[in-house]
Amino acid sequence: MSTSIKRADIIFAPYSEAPYHKFKEIITTVTPEYIIDELISSELRGRGGAGFLTGMKWKFARNAEGEIKYVVCNADEGEPGTFKDREILTKVPRKMISGMGICAFVTGAKIGYIYLRAEYNYLRRDLQAELDIFHDVCKEMNFNFHIEIFSGMGAYVCGEETALLNSIEGKRGEPRNKPPFPTNEGLFGKPTVINNVETFVNVMIICRLGSAEFRKYGIHGQTGSKLFSISGDTPRGGVYELELGMKIIDLVNEFGDGNTKAVQVGGASGFCVPRAKFEEYTIGYPSKLTGDSLPTGGSIKFFNSKRSMHHVLENFLEFFVEESCGQCTPCRVGTQQLLKGIQQIKTKSVSPLYLDKLYELAKTMKITSKCGLGQSVANAFCSIADEFKEEIIY
Ligand SMILES: Cc1cc2nc3c(=O)[nH]c(=O)nc-3n(C[C@H](O)[C@H](O)[C@H](O)COP(=O)(O)O)c2cc1C
């Protein structure tokens, strides 16, 4: 049975108080341990896509040894179909900057970076003006924390946290091996918290509302709200704040064009859900209650029955071929072979049975690729090729 979506309005809610009033109140009235406990009990998960528990990440960084630590905000927003961080950066940057300040308070970091997608450079002047206000407040309070804006390098892979850190260090934007994780060895080898733009905003929301109130948002065991970038075959594309945990069918009823045949959850690196399974899947993070939950950094793409799923898959694979950094063989060669393979199947220059070999290749890439880019190609490939086989081998 369907549950229907629930809208929320906490991320963009305006506040009338003086700039950074709440930030000041928090760092003067509660302890870092209290904030970590609140984040853990809120069950806030990173909004950049991977969904790691934010409270745990901050705890690891706080406990990591070393005088020098960093806070990094991932504003690279490179996943195809994601455009929700831009809304935050435009409308409520103060909440995000406050969240970074709280992180500095918790971890002891003195320097922060906003890694800003190159295409969002037009926002830089306004963001800097907002940072100037924040820095004045920090000075007034004798709170030693300074944030710089770093212009992104225009590659999808630079959104991967360790590639991003290399990029800030002036190196090629190539992912590093993990472990070590950034909370222990991050920017310039020092303990670093790296979070998505929306995650930092959620930290401020939890500090303001309290974890118990925050947990009231969310359906089916999920906690909090999430920004979704709705695009594709929909009459109502845009950014919407919804409670986590809704079923795909509810999204389709709300945003579909009446002819939706598939929904791609999580962009090119996410999963494709066909009409027959709209009732089955929910949007959120793995939980006992939700069962088959699909995470997303925010991208939700609708495809109606006029779309060729072969074309959709070809498009995603061209993207991966272009964006693979080439550092490891499974991803560099695998993406090219998958693309070539489905093109050959289309032109009938290989047997349709070749698709089985391509599945095997995608699955091998999942376990042998060095970073999330190569590891996630199989998500889109296997879900589209499985569910729309008749369109791939026609
Ligand atoms: C290829 C690739 C691209 C990514 N791009 C982004 C991005 O643009 N923004 C983002 O927040 N996370 C992105 N991530 C996820 C980051 O590696 C990391 O998990 C995230 O910044 C952590 O923040 P969170 O815990 O707040 O989600 C990407 C991951 C991969 C593998």
Ligand code: SF4
């Ligand atoms: S998986 Fe792809 S993007 Fe990631 S390191 Fe390997 S080649 Fe680079």
